[in-house]
Amino acid sequence: MDELTCDNCGTDDHLRGARDAEVIHIECEACGATWDRPLTPRCPTCGDDDLYVDKRPVIDKSRGTQLSIVGMNKVYLCRTCDAEEIHREWRHIRPGEHPAK
Numbered sequence: 001m002d003e004l005t006c007d008n009c010g011t012d013d014h015l016r017g018a019r020d021a022e023v024i025h026i027e028c029e030a031c032g033a034t035w036d037r038p039l040t041p042r043c044p045t046c047g048d049d050d051l052y053v054d055k056r057p058v059i060d061k062s063r064g065t066q067l068s069i070v071g072m073n074k075v076y077l078c079r080t081c082d083a084e085e086i087h088r089e090w091r092h093i094r095p096g097e098h099p100a101k
């Protein structure tokens with residue numbers, strides 16, 4: 001479900017969104033209220049927004065064999081389309097094996 005309504009006047013119409021990196025700037029043209037909404041990632045295959053969020057460490061091979069985690073990558077998996085991959089994740093977690101999509 002993706003109900004978007006204005007907190008101020010309650011309309012779900014007359015809403016304008018401008019996408020910006022990680023958020024959507026929403027403006028209500030009915031009452032003039034503005035607010036930010038986190039960008040909802042969607043499955044590119046089925047468009048569902050019920051996604052499994054997986055955090056995978058970004059491994060950098062620094063100095064020979066020494067592995068160090070340099071950050072975390074957020075990966076969104078669709079519970080429907082990527083069900084198999086999610087199951088694989090649960091069985092054995094090997095950071096860095098699956099490249100981020």
Ligand SMILES: [Zn+2]
Pocket residue numbers: 006007008009010011028029030031032033
């Ligand atoms: Zn409004």
Ligand SMILES: [Zn+2]
Pocket residue numbers: 043044045046047048078079080081082
């Ligand atoms: Zn999907």
